Amino acid sequence: MSSGIGDDKHDSTHVDRIDPELHEKSPEILLNKDLMNDAFEAENREHEMGVWEAVKDHPMACFWACLFCFTIVMESFDMFLNGNFVALTAFKRRYGVYVEGAGWTIPTKWQSALFQSGQCGAFIGVFLAGPITNRLGYRWTTILALVLMNATIFISFFADSLSVLVIGQAFEGVPWGLFIANSPAYASEVVPLALRGVCTATLQMAWSIGGIIVAGATYGYNKRSDEWAWRGPLALQWIFPTPLMVLIFFAPESPWWLIRRGRKEQALRSIKRLGRRSGNQASAEATLAMMERTVEIEVHMGGEPTLLDLLKGTDLRRTIITCLMYASQNFAGNLIANQATFFFEQAGMSTDFSFKLNLINSCLQFVANGLSWPLSAYFGRRTIYLYGTAFNMCMLFLLGVCASIPQNQSTNYAQACLGIIISFVFAGTLGPISYSVISETSSVRLRALSTGVGRAAYYVAEIPMIYLASQMLNPTGWDLAGKCGYVWGGTALVCLISAYFGLPELKDRSYRELDILFGRKIPARKFKTTIIDVKDNE
Template sequence: MPTATSRSLMALNAWIVLLLVTSSTNGYDGSLMNSLQSLPQWRDYFHHPTPSQLGLLNAIQNIGSLAAYPFAPYLSDGIGRRRTVIFGASIMSVAAVVQASAQSVGMFIAARFLIGFGLTFAANAAPMLVSELSYPPHRAPLTAAYNSLWNFGAIIAAWSTFGTFRISSSWSWRIPSALQGLPSVIQVCLVWFMPESPRWLVSKGREEQALHTLAYYHADGNLDDPFVQYEFNEIKTAIEFERSVVANVGWKSLFNTPGNIKRMRIIIAIAFFSQWSGNGIASYYLNQILTDIDITDPTIQLLINGIMTIWSLFWALLASGLIDKLGRRPLFLSSAIGVLLAWIGQTVSFAVFWQQKVPAAAHSLIAFIFLFSAAYGLALSPLIVVYTVEILPYHLRAKGFTVFNFTISLALIFNQYTNPIALGRIVWKYYIVYCCWIAFEVVFLYFYIVETKNLTLEETAALFDGKDASEKIAVNGLNSTNVPDAGAQKGEVEQVEEKF
């Protein structure tokens, strides 16, 4: 078994970091739009957009994402995870150039549409490749880190804008806009050389290549390593089993069995929760909230935004590291309850300030925003991607993950259109809507989240389909004729699983 200092394992994790950059690109976009709204140069250049125009400027990226969703899973399953990431990154690289050179609102909107379009392809394939390629004891933390690094992109956007806002010309917003394309350019140059998903290779009949990939990265090149043989045969058996029980793997198959209905109910819910828990206000309209509580200095607004992105990244990465120790269910419930309490605190603070203009209420509102970000980072940021990917069987993974991303985009578009209008008209009273909704989230998560700690992808997927599927995959994986000593192999596997 490889050690933490194994060259092949270090190389594998380096490739995975390259894939994690995809989420940072998405986070960069959210924070960029928040920061640009605090720049007088940007507002003046685009003639002070109205609330409805701001809604379109923020939502157009997700409208671009919606346009790509019908095609993304077919590319991921057809040409492979790796090539799909490259395809999406190429579109985003071009779009960033167009955005940075925008001469009108229309050109800026078109560029953001293209960014969303390209992001859908990369964001569909990258987390699946992370999950399917990772060394099993590292799979859950690394996949959780994928969505956590949304905050890393937000940090770069917030602080790059903070560094350029004193530039009096349009370069104050053009430079941060151009930097958005840098991660995608790096991916286009390097992802060509990284390995493909062993599960995708097996699904395409390229079993020898899949075995060599697993052996090289999970066992320092030892093809006869018992754990690699177990992994390989479990993957092969699971994919063969799925083919034997699923005659149609079209979109209807997402809802054609009780197990799949359970999966999609959870996936659609957590996708919607991740964007409708109040975070859309803090992510895209923080400057408007700060203005409403009389914090209007652009320097202070940008500084608060920059500090909060670092704070959010810390909590998301902390939860990512604890995912296999604490489990999914405790983290989800702790996060939702914490978000509810922090949001109630924000609501009360905002109401007191709005009615009585008490400075202490404004300060407490900022404190509750930070507490909210910490609670949100425990699960609703890091866990939603890893949980979605791991509960889906291979033949449904790309399509199911597309439904997940599609739901997020719908929730975001609704938020981005309604939040600025609602905040402008009813101000703090709009927060009460979220208080009621987040309370519902807590109840839903309590009744429906299933614990999946320390299971392989195949075991987790089978958990929703009953014992028969799980036992067949496990028994066939151990008893395959390709395994020289099933008993020794099982003992080796048990030793590895103790490390999870």
């Protein structure tokens, strides 16, 4: 029985039984022997399938999952761009104030507004995502968001004041919310069980790609002294939406969504498109039967999904886990990564060298994202999250100590290095594994709504934390520099304790098994050791 961090052993003696009376309440589809046998076969095949075998059997599923995840690069681009604006020399001279001893700087209130406005727009977007996706599907909702993204970039690009730029960022945030709510859900639904962790982890890689592009662009444009120092990077946003629109137009819809809408023939076609071209009809029909079985169980439990369903019965627990996992991304070093250039400046680095360090930091995050793939394939979600949080917590406290002792060039470099290490660990563990947990925790029936509400919790936590982060780093605020490590180390400790007692192990569990585990109210630390029979339909 799992009782501690990283315990991966199974207790094969722990077998749960179901009430025989439940079978009497089963809908007709669950009494269809042929369909159930196909469902058993498909689920057992997914459990037996290794990562590399799954990649070879479902290459197109991997491609489409990664493509949808790549839409996150647009939110990442803007988030990192705002973090770099406040460090751009020309931008600071145009919109900043002069502070004795610190030079030109953007006032704290405008820093916070630039960071928060997009998140406020995204907060609206994630609540729109669930109802729109339930009606239109993942594909058309994403295309709609891309059209909206193309249009809203104009506001930011032509902005001639900080207030208009803030408004432009708020409008851009709405499609961000649609992207971030739909991408992990779609990715988790189109790939086999063995690939769910790997493919949803590409969300963090898309985030890093956005950071690399921004770091490279702002490093080059920082040498300009005119308005194109910031208008140039803003214009680069237009390179993403149109090509993505064209590709996603040809993407298959999630078969899970199609089955929930009663469109079985289209779902079967999607399953065939997501597998190998040489895949046989029987295999596709077995996969369809497995999906029908799970969807029918959930429909029997709840009917048409609504936001209120997220707060009822066992779904309340699943919603809390999703919300806490999303919110916790703000509390273990992520905000240092988002404001890396400004953090390096406050740690004592020159402006030019800070931009160089930020580019290095972004590239290292990309490497960490790549390393997260084998990690998520072979280690449990709970294990990765707990170890990653514990390590970053220690590094954050060490950062605070480095900033508290008498300062010299060595302590400045130490703080910068610790900031890079914290960002690297986050990008390889906490960041990508959070998306895996989020996409797997919710029931299939409520997934579009759950991922949207979970991301809303992220913004509810992030918006005040952005203000706090800006206040801690800014010379016109508290000017704590690396001492902010004490604050983020404390919040990381809270995340660690909460996850130890509340985060279940979801790896290698089908959606049906997760429904049953949550339905039986199994404690989080016993999820891994509880055995679920393939014939259980509760």
